[in-house]
Amino acid sequence: MRLLTVTHETLYRYARPVGLGEHRMMFRPRESHGLRLLTARITVTPRPTEFRWQHDVFDNSVTVVKFSDTTDALRFENKVTVEQTETALPDYPIVDEARRYPFEYAADERPDLALGLERLDLSPEVTRWAAAFLPGHGAIDTMALLQSITLGIYEDFAYSRRSERGVQSASETLRTRRGTCRDFAVLMIEGARVLGFAARFVSGYIFVPGGDPRDTDGRGSTHAWVQIYLPGAGWVDFDPTNRILGNGNLIPVAVAWHPAQAVPLWGSFFGSAADFLGMDVTVRILDETRPSPQLATGSERAPRFPAA
Numbered sequence: 485m486r487l488l489t490v491t492h493e494t495l496y497r498y499a500r501p502v503g504l505g506e507h508r509m510m511f512r513p514r515e516s517h518g519l520r521l522l523t524a525r526i527t528v529t530p531r532p533t534e535f536r537w538q539h540d541v542f543d544n545s546v547t548v549v550k551f552s553d554t555t556d557a558l559r560f561e562n563k564v565t566v567e568q569t570e571t572a573l574p575d576y577p578i579v580d581e582a583r584r585y586p587f588e589y590a591a592d593e594r595p596d597l598a599l600g601l602e603r604l605d606l607s608p609e610v611t612r613w614a615a616a617f618l619p620g621h622g623a624i625d626t627m628a629l630l631q632s633i634t635l636g637i638y639e640d641f642a643y644s645r646r647s648e649r650g651v652q653s654a655s656e657t658l659r660t661r662r663g664t665c666r667d668f669a670v671l672m673i674e675g676a677r678v679l680g681f682a683a684r685f686v687s688g689y690i691f692v693p694g695g696d697p698r699d700t701d702g703r704g705s706t707h708a709w710v711q712i713y714l715p716g717a718g719w720v721d722f723d724p725t726n727r728i729l730g731n732g733n734l735i736p737v738a739v740a741w742h743p744a745q746a747v748p749l750w751g752s753f754f755g756s757a758a759d760f761l762g763m764d765v766t767v768r769i770l771d772e773t774r775p776s777p778q779l780a781t782g783s784e785r786a787p788r789f790p791a792a
Contacts, residue, residue: 485569487522489770490689490735492562492706494749497761501554507751510687510738511562512545518731520567527561544738544746560749565772570732576627579716584623586680589715597713599741600682605674607655614678630712630722630729633675637668637724651743665725666708666743672724673710682713687746688737690726691769706748706767709734 492511515521528535532549540546581587589597603610617632618624642662652660652667654674663671669685676683690707709723719739721731728734738746753760 485567485773486691487565487567487772488691488735489563489565489772491766491768491770492560492689492748493764493766494560495764496558496753497763498556498558498753498755499759499761500755501556502759503554503754504551504558505752505754507549507551507558507560507749509547509549509560509562509749510544510746511547511560511564511748512737513564513566513688514544514736514739516736518569518571519735522565522567524564525562527559527563529557529559530555540745542739542745544740558753566735568731568735571730576714576717576720578626578714582715583626585626585629586623587626587715588680589682589713593713593715597682600684600713601677601680602741603674603677604742605654607653609658610654610671610674611678613658614675617675618679626714627729629679630676630681630720633672634722634724634729635727637672638727641668641671643668643725664708665723668724669708669710670743672722676710676712684711684713684719685740685743685746686711686721686734686736686738687740687743687748689735689767689769690723690728691733691735691771693733693771706737706765707734708743711739 490513509526511526512524513519513521526547528549530551530553533552534548534550536548538546538548594601614633617629617636640661641657644662644664646664651670652663654671657663657667657671673683673685686709688707688709707723707725709721709725709728711719711721714720720729721734721736722729723734737748740746
């Protein structure tokens with residue numbers, strides 16, 4: 485069991501005071517058997533005139549704020565403390581009929597998994613890439629197959645930060661052989677769906693034990709990975725950016741069928757495009773389990789973290 489405190493700060497900077505539209509935040513971690521939320525606090529400056537919470541169709545917690553004043557800076561600080569219990573691999577109670585691939589989801593599960601099975605990138609390149617992980621003939625261990633895809637992305641693609649919004653298609657990532665954590669998550673989702681697995685996108689944070697900010701690519705950002713539904717085990721985490729299998733060191737905040745449905749923070753302002761000077765994001769994670777707390781970083785790629 486581990487006790488982690490996450491501080492996520494976002495600062496928008498403007499050339500002159502501008503009006504602010506509605507802003508929506510996905511900052512609150514998703515509680516589960518392996519994650520318990522102990523404290524949560526959001527501070528917004530300038531102070532909003534309206535502050536409310538709601539759940540979206542995936543049961544993600546969304547914070548909505550509205551403003552009346554103008555400002556040349558908008559700051560969000562989210563601070564949460566969670567208790568995390570790691571599920572050790574391969575200790576997942578997958579039902580016997582799904583331990584070997586190929587298998588079929590039960591008829592009563594397929595309607596609920598339909599959107600998680602629906603391919604968005606139908607290019608033949610993605611189909612060929614996914615099929616290359618299969619043996620020439622016969623069945624293969626299900627977890628071994630998914631581990632092979634996870635490690636394949638980690639080893640064959642170069643991590644590259646990108647400041648522009650949006651996510652590459654799976655076929656574009658295959659063509660360029662590089663991408664961000666969100667791009668790698670989308671690639672694995674599409675590959676898993678080619679093979680008949682129900683897969684969904686996850687946005688959240690990663691904790692790097694003993695991490696030094698100088699040794700961590702992509703530091704100061706949120707993280708993204710994949711969950712795949714395995715009968716008997718449920719939604720299992722796979723992080724192809726960091727070759728992580730299972731929920732160890734991953735703090736999920738939002739799940740969705742598509743990355744556009746799990747954006748951590750979005751909103752608008754009233755002014756010209758030239759008024760926007762930029763955005764600064766920092767993520768700090770403090771391990772409070774040990775007697776001497778150790779600082780680590782939120783990261784999109786942590787090559788020194790060993791494979792699960």
